[in-house]
Amino acid sequence: MxxxxxxxxxxxxxxxxxxxxxxxxxxxxxxxxxxxxxxxxxxxxxxxxxxxxxxxxxxxxxxxxxxxxxxxxxxxxxxxxxxxxxxxxxxxxxxxxxxxxxxxxxxxxxxxxxxxxxxxxxxxxxxxxxxxxxxxxxxxxxxxxxxxxLHDKLEYFLVDPKEVVPRELSSKVARGWNSQWTAERLCPQRYLEKFHKDPDSFMLKVQKGARKYQQHTDWPAFLYDASAYDKDDPEADSLRHILIGPSAAKSNSQVTLPRRCNAGIIGISKIDSNLIAYAACQARFILSAQTDWGQTDGKFDGGAFYDRITNYFKTGLEQGDETVTALLSCEVFENTNITSADELEADSDDSDNEDEDAKIERQRQRQQTQRNATGNGGNDDTGSNGNSGSSNGDNAGTTGGDGNSGTRNDAGPTA
Incomplete structure (x- = not known):
């Protein structure tokens, strides 16, 4: 025909x-x-x-x-x-x-x-x-x-099998920065130490409009496996478990793809950066007190957050970031063995002066320097010096994007 x-x-x-x-x-x-x-x-x-x-x-x-x-x-x-x-x-x-x-x-x-x-x-x-x-x-x-x-799927964010979702969170307006349970997950990962010291004071600052803790330029804690966050390497295991849920990520059993799920209907067979960004935006909406889907939540700009995530993957692929490549190549519906890193260290006051995009950029530059050194045959003089690689990586990192570009006319903040 x-x-x-x-x-x-x-x-x-x-x-x-x-x-x-x-x-x-x-x-x-x-x-x-x-x-x-x-x-x-x-x-x-x-x-x-x-x-x-x-x-x-x-x-x-x-x-x-x-x-x-x-x-x-x-x-x-x-x-x-x-x-x-x-x-x-x-x-x-x-x-x-x-x-x-x-x-x-x-x-x-x-x-x-x-x-x-x-x-x-x-x-x-x-x-x-x-x-x-x-x-x-x-x-x-x-x-x-x-x-x-996804409205009532707060159990996706549970890590401890003994933990339960507070009953009062069945009401959407009780979530967001009105509840310590949801606020802890919305809090930028690098500010969790401060949050845990005085949750009520932290939440009150956000409710009064403190922009510092509501920036799209910070990765929210819910995107991370809490035991695997490294403040000096913010991309470690980031965004991985949002695709399959914390409990599924830690399970040894295989999760099968339903025949009539969205992925099957539109023919999605691999992870895409836009899908990850969309999942992250939906996950944040679940935790928020918003009753209707929308781009802004107080000082938080969901559109800029979406752009930042897609840009993270775009620049990572361009720079040969192995973490990004591994994340995009893993199977969404099969078990992924996430390994835990060291316990979360206490944030120092200096951590606020450099956003996570700059740290990721510095880490990528360091990896690139190491690859270049390997490609050059591992020159003994350069290797014995030990300063060239780290110095170049650190200097490159300081000139990375400042993460303040929140307009929709840019592909997110430059990592």
């Missing part, structure tokens, strides 16, 4: 929309759309909306990703865009690249998308608004449905 043309798909989508409108339930679609081809066509567009939060970005509006992304994709072979005779600022160039790549990711799932956009632009652009509303609704519903499903 010949593939359906973009014009035919365009007509089928319009036929379906005439019966259901841009927002509808699955039951309504099945009742009102009698043409199976039209039903499949509209379902394909809705699936694009579901993919956006999982694989692209849970906080961006699909219109921006699709409309601007398509324009950028069409213009990718043109000379560099300039405005007023000057090149675009670097942050705009990075943002455009992200939008273009996002659109290309959607095209990989729906190859007819560029042609469909042209069909609507030429024939009935007003109906394109309905398509965007359909995709945006599916994207928003995906985030809301996921957060609703």
């Amino acid at each position: 010949a593939p359906t043309s973009a014009k035919r798909t365009h007509d089928l989508i319009n036929e379906a929309l005439q019966n259901i409108g841009p927002r509808s339930t699955k039951k309504t679609r099945l009742q009102r759309i009698t043409n199976n081809d039209a039903l499949n066509a509209i379902q394909t567009m809705e699936d694009l909306g579901k993919l956006i939060p999982w694989l692209i970005d849970p906080y961006r509006h699909p219109r921006q990703l699709i409309v601007i992304g398509s324009d950028l994709a069409r213009a990718e072979n043109r000379p560099e865009i300039t405005t007023g005779g000057a090149a675009l600022p670097i942050d705009v160039i990075k943002e455009n690249e992200r939008l273009k790549l996002a659109f290309q990711s959607l095209v990989a799932r729906q190859p007819q998308l560029p042609q469909l956009i042209e069909e609507y632009r030429k024939n009935d652009f007003e109906k394109w608004q309905d398509i965007m509303a359909l995709v945006a609704h599916a994207s928003s519903q995906t985030c809301s449905n996921d957060s609703s499903t």
Whole structure:
């Protein structure tokens, strides 16, 4: 059977929309759309909306990703865009690249998308608004449905098998910085020592708006295996157990993939940095006192937090970070043997002066220096000196990103 043309798909989508409108339930679609081809066509567009939060970005509006992304994709072979005779600022160039790549990711799932956009632009652009509303609704519903499903899954954060979730946390508004149980997990890992000294005082400062303890530039404690955190190497075992849960991570039994789970439906077979970032954002929402899914929680910017995580993996891959490579190559649904490191050391006052991104960058530079030394044949003079490698690593680390870039026009803070 010949593939359906973009014009035919365009007509089928319009036929379906005439019966259901841009927002509808699955039951309504099945009742009102009698043409199976039209039903499949509209379902394909809705699936694009579901993919956006999982694989692209849970906080961006699909219109921006699709409309601007398509324009950028069409213009990718043109000379560099300039405005007023000057090149675009670097942050705009990075943002455009992200939008273009996002659109290309959607095209990989729906190859007819560029042609469909042209069909609507030429024939009935007003109906394109309905398509965007359909995709945006599916994207928003995906985030809301996921957060609703995870609402009562606080047991995912239990480490001690004897521990139980406090009963009062069944109420969402009792969570966040209103409860010591959830506050301990939301607290930046490097501030846990201070938190444990006086939890009530710490929580009160946050409730009054202390930005220092609500920054997206810090990794929250819930992302870590508490026994494996190393303040001098903040990426050790970070983010790993959020994918399978602390109890599953520590179990020797294999966890099987349900046939109708989201990963199976959209064909996810390996860990992706966007999936990890999305899982982390959903996990933080579970712990927070927010009642509705959204980007901000007090001083905390979920969008910047999401960007920071994806940027952590992007820069890690670019720099050959073995920890990042290992994390992205592990099996999500199989047991992973997480080994415990030394007990968490007490934070010194100096720890506040350097954020974790700078420490990660210094660690990566040190690893790169060691690899270079090995590649050069292990020169005896350099090796016996013992100062060159560590000095270069430390100096490189101090020039790393300061982690203060919280705009959505950047791919997160530079690690």
